[in-house]
Amino acid sequence: MQILKHVMDDVIKRNPNEPEFHQAVEEVLLSLEPVAAKHPEWVKDKIFDKIVEPERQIIFRVPWIDDKGEEHINRGFRVQFNSAIGPYKGGLRFHPSVNIGIVKFLGFEQIFKNSLTGLPIGGGKGGSDFDPKGKSDGEIKRFCQSFMLELNRHIGENTDVPAGDIGVGGREIGYLYGMYKKINNEFTGVLTGKGLGWGGSLARKEATGYGLCYFMNEALKAKGKSFKGANVVISGSGNVAIYANQKATELGAKVVAMSDSNGYIYDSNGINLSTIRKIKEVERKRISEYVKYHPNATYTEGFRGIWNVKCDVALPCATQNEIDENSAKTLIANGCYAVGEGANMPSTMDAVNLFINNKIIFGPAKAANAGGVATSALEMAQNSMRYSWTFEEVDSKLQEIMKNIYEKCSSTASEYGFEDNLVIGANIAGFIKVAEAMYAQGI
Template sequence: MEILKHVMDDVIKRNPNEPEFHQAVKEVLLSLEIVAEKHPEWVKDKIFDKIVEPERQIIFRVPWVDDNGEEHINRGFRIQFNSAIGPYKGGLRFHPSVNLGIVKFLGFEQIFKNSLTGLPIGGGKGGSDFNPKSKSNSEIKRFCQSFMLELNKYIGANTDVPAGDIGVGSREIGYLYGMFKKIRNESTGVLTGKGLTLGGSLVRTEATGYGLCYFMNEALKAKGKSFDGATVIISGSGNVAIYANQKATQLGAKVVAMSDSNGYIYDANGINLNTIRKIKEVERKRIHEYTKYHPNASYTEGCDGIWKLKCDIALPCATQNEIDENSAKTLIANGCYAVGEGANMPSTIEAVDLFIKNKVIFGPAKAANAGGVATSALEMSQNSMRYSWTFEEVDTKLQNIMKNIYIKCSNAANEYGFEDNLVAGANIAGFTKVAEAMYSLGF
């Protein structure tokens, strides 16, 4: 990386102690050196320098009161990263790990992910270090209302349209949207991931998990393989993991392992998804409860061990950097021939390099998990029209979007000499659309 080395150096200098953001930028810039060579006008106009700097960084205080009357203070974030091709679009994450660097890494990734969908949406991300676990429904409602009391100043249907992410589901979106309506007296598509009675879209709940499998199905078919008869491991047990399990199973695979932040379960007969949904969506308990319903299954404390299990296809759907170099080596040694990223940046750079060098079919997050934001954009369209499409209509649109994302990534990789490298293809295809818009707009 010669032409763009100064960009990476400036990112590290101007954003100290933000390793996730540094990692995300480095991973993209490594693919873009050849693009810089081909487009000296973008280098001269500082497009590469501009795209790594958020247009706006918003940090705010979120005071809220618990059920015992004690006041707490959390920190809220919204990074409006790039609006060259449309309003900022990206989720809100409520988790104690959230900090400025995490939100910037997620927002940066979102620029290219949103670009790949082919829909007119820019990149943004937000959230808070609030931990919704063990909080009562009333506490979560009060927190969401306080959060929106500040956030509402910066968002709008044509400006910035947040969605959900880790810790923010339809319940939280409902409370956030309710507070927005009280403050602004507007019924607009300012948030996505809403319940169906609030203007939400069918398939939105399933979209990221389904989209992951639709993308990987295209990548597998290109190499003469498929989900049919494959053994699959899925990390996580949240929304993405649950619906990735459902779609992979529908496509003929057998999912044998899932996890949560405490540990993982293994069921040689195939994970019973109804049990997982009961534990996670109804009872809101930990995944070890699974063995009470299925005594032949096993539970293991800790999450790293899940990647030591034998599988054909791995779908990391939990969190960033969950697959490191050693985990990648183990997966490869055990015969894993495909990895699809359902979470955001779940593989380290070293792990990704190993997968590519060993010809593992690798679906990078910014392409493979774009189904969620794509369907959020479809929700925005339905809100604008005051109209709703059927489940089948939205699902068909999602399938076409994910197929087109694969084609864009594959074509870009081949055009720039990165044969079969979908990471480089996703970075280049996502970047060039935004760069062209920035150059034309004089951004």
């Protein structure tokens, strides 16, 4: 890094103890060196310096009372990163690991992901260090209501439109939306991921997992390969992983392993998705329960071990940095030829470099998992029209968006002399649209 080294140095200096944010920024800036060389006016006007600084960072106290009457205090976050091309858009994450650095890394990634969709949405992210695991419905409701009591001051259908993420599903969105509506006395599209009966979109819950497979299907086709007959390993067992499993299977693949934060299961016959959904969506139990229903399957403690399972295609759909350099080496040695990121930044930079250098078909998160936010934007459009599209209509639009994202990443990579490097293609294509808007607006 030469032209933009001062930007990276400044990020580290001004944002100490935020390694995930540093990692996300460095990965993007490395890709943008040729853009900086081509656009000295953007360097002069400090567009690169501005895009790494959030427009607004909000941290607030969230007090809530448990079922025993004891009061707890959590911390809430919302980072409104960039609104050059549209209102802030990005999920809310409820997990003990959440801190300002995590939220900033996610919000920064969201800028480029949202730009790649071609839809008018800016980048933002939020959440809390609240842990929903083991909490009753009443406790989660009271927490969500307290969280929205503050968050509502900072969001709106034309300002900032949050959605779900880890720990925030349909139940949580319902409680959050109900509180927002009560406070503001208005029925608007201020949150996405809503229930179908009150402003939600068909195909939204499927969108990230489906979109991942639509993107990877284009990437595989470009190299004369496909999902048909491929053995697939999918980390995670939440919403993204479940629907990635469903779509990969529909496209002819066999998914042989899935995981949660405790460990992973392997089933040589192919993972039974109905069982996974029963365990995770109905019973809300650990994935180890799977072997009780399928005795021929095996369960192994330690979620990283899933990358030791031999596969053709790997779809990391759990959390950030789950594939490190050693895991990447193992995947490559075992004959894996494609990796598609369903989670946000699930591969370390060392792992990504290994995949690129070994000619692995690699779909970076900001492109490959953009289907969720793309369909959230479609939900916003339906809310504005007071109208609902059919599942088939939304799914068709999603397929077209993911195909366009792949083509945009591929053609941009080629234009800048980085043939087949979808990481650089995604970063540059996502950045240019936002940078042009910032420059034109004098931001």
